[in-house]
Amino acid sequence: MADHDVVVVGGGGAGLRAAIAILQTDPRLDVAVVSKVYPMRSHTVSAEGGAAAVIAAGDTLDEHAYDTVSGSDWLSDQDAVEAFVAEAPRELLQLEHWGCPWSRMPDGEVAVRAFGGMKKMRTWFAADKTGFHLLHTLFQTSLQYEQITRYDEWYVTTLLVDENRVHGVVGIELATGRIEAITGRAVVLCTGGCGRVFPFTTNGNIKTGDGMALAYRAGAPLKDMEFVQYHPTGLPFTGILITEAARAEGGWLLNKDGYRYLQDYDLGTPSPEPVLRSMELGPRDRLSQAFVHEQEKGNTVDTPYGPVVYLDLRHLGAGVIDSKLPFVRELCLQYERIDPVHELIPVRPVQHYMMGGVHTDIDGATGLPGLYAAGEVACVSINGANRLGSNSLPELLVFGRRAGIAAAGFAATDRRGPGHAVQAQAADEHRRLERDLLARRDGRERIADVRTDMQHTMEGSAGIYRDTETLVKGADRLRELRERFGKATIEDDSRAFNTELVAALELGFMLDVAETIVACALRREESRGAHQRTDFPRRDDARLLAHSLVTRDPTGSPRVGYLPVTITRWPPGERVYGR
């Protein structure tokens, strides 16, 4: 058993920012960063377009807040949004001082670009590899802190909870199969999203909702799980993201007739130059929904990997593409064998981000003492029913830091080590894993088959448009899948880097998360942001201007309740884009 002051689970942007914030708060603390991959492999690395924060002349915090609140379809908590926009500029500046290569203007100042749903140009960017540079800058900066003990390639399987307080985690060292408790006075979950619950996603293979399920099983509620973001422009087959920055730089979305179809969906009128909060710079939920309608009208193009529309960058020319969107060109050339300088890019909506997550307050505190969460795993919520592009990177910095500070403070209040009950729990978990490792060889199901069926169930029932019938069917199907999962086999009996065991544990987590998504989507009888019910097509502020809060009942099933939204200065209104 290894003991630390604070245990951070996840080594991506939020986790590293939290770890550094803990040590900025109190350099005497001892921090563990436990990650199932080397930190620089974390999914933050895939973020492309940029990070929003008010810095440009003529921009204001209120405008960033309003764009975020209206983009969220009024489901964000406005106190959290106000704190977020106020702290974002300083966080991005901090990254700059740590060496992040933000793209610059000729005079050497940081440059900003347009982004979807934003009324001003306020998105800082490092070409179109912003997440990559942000993550490597944080990781390399973290290397100078000797107080950080890294557990690279350790997979966390459970939280240790005793007397309503979190005391650490149990993890498996992947290289050796060693199972060990890693205890601490506070735990910060920074494990990211759960895109792999869906079949077609921009998310890497590691995004399996681990932290959401860890918290949920430990009794901490999840919030707004029905709000799943589809990004309008993914490459078919791979699901690789083509950044929104491609449209911010002037790219057009065309249907099969070469028509800029967004003009038919109350998103404005087309003009040759990009217009903020209009057309291709509308919010992601509205653009992905427009695609579905184009498909229904027969205006998309069928491919072996589903219907597509086209993203047209040709008029931007090689100069703009190579300087502002080099990764877009690299990805298209390598994965689609097309050159966006001369050819249209086939795209379709792709699962991208979870607005929902572990319920936290403005300091990352969950309902469970000692447990904090930040980044995509968490739901504060600044994103409400729809996140704006380029708000997630500043979010993980602002709330990673806040959660780190709060966890450091909490750890200082009680410095006792873990008691016998915690040690007994760790021993129980050890036995459970041994059973899963050793006694699952005679099943008839493959883990991969159950996972694939779960993913298609989720796409069929909790996709861009939902209704009662498909959601009920989805919930039934998930119950069957849970039974099948219980009988699935783990062929691999090696201790060394057993990825099949990890896949099984991940699938268990994903089934929990999938159930909460479907349960929350079924209960919310309205349409708001990314949650669109064809049987309840209107927003219902009278009943449902509220966060859904889902907990696990004693039988293991999700139970959904509601929590009011915090409104400070922007009463609910109409979302207006392009007019």
Add this chain to the structure above:
Amino acid sequence: MPDTITLQVTRYRPDADGPPTLQEYVVPLREEWAVLDGLNYIKDQLDGTLSFRWSCRMGICGSCGMTVNGDPALTCGTFLTDYAPGPVRVEPLANFPVIRDLVVEIDDFMRKLPEVKPWLVREDGEALDDVEFLQTPAEMDEYKQYSMCINCMLCYAACPVYGLEPDFLGPAAIALAQRYNLDSRDQGAHQRLDVLATAEGIWACTYVGECTTACPKGVDPAGAIQRYKLTAATRTLRSFLMPWRAR
């Protein structure tokens, strides 16, 4: 085009007897499939015991480097049709200890990385001003390509010196040191000199250039090393001639 292709994949278990062996699997040959898609087909449909790393499958997380038909490559960006009719040999990256099947141990690199201080060093400490450090696009161009390293380890697998001299800092670590040395905001070049200008640092490199060829991200570690040799030689010479100006 045939509709299948054979993959010959290294299998190795440290807790079982015997050296690594090659196992053959037949997978569908599809236009869009990368070598990684073939491996995932094996894992999901044929043999759940095969272990390998992968995540982003868009060439940016650096997890899925392996040796494909003798060359280090990111398997997510290396396509099966380029090897048709096959077979395709998929082995772990060379020059690293193997943990299991296609998974190599990179602890050595993770230990060396902090030695080159790959972070921005400021002599005035960490004070956060209200404005950015100015940096013109031309100043950024000085180091930009070295900042594109994804730590995928292909350059270490390609480097003949690292294969013979495990103490060699290696291409990516030196390129990252240069990434900060050449950053107009950094003031730590002299602190990195002691680590870089040693027999295990730049002077171990024999300038074969395999690292630059292997890099999937267009970083030129060989160029970084050559350029730093000149810097280091100049500094060493100056410290002999003008010890009062050497830092």
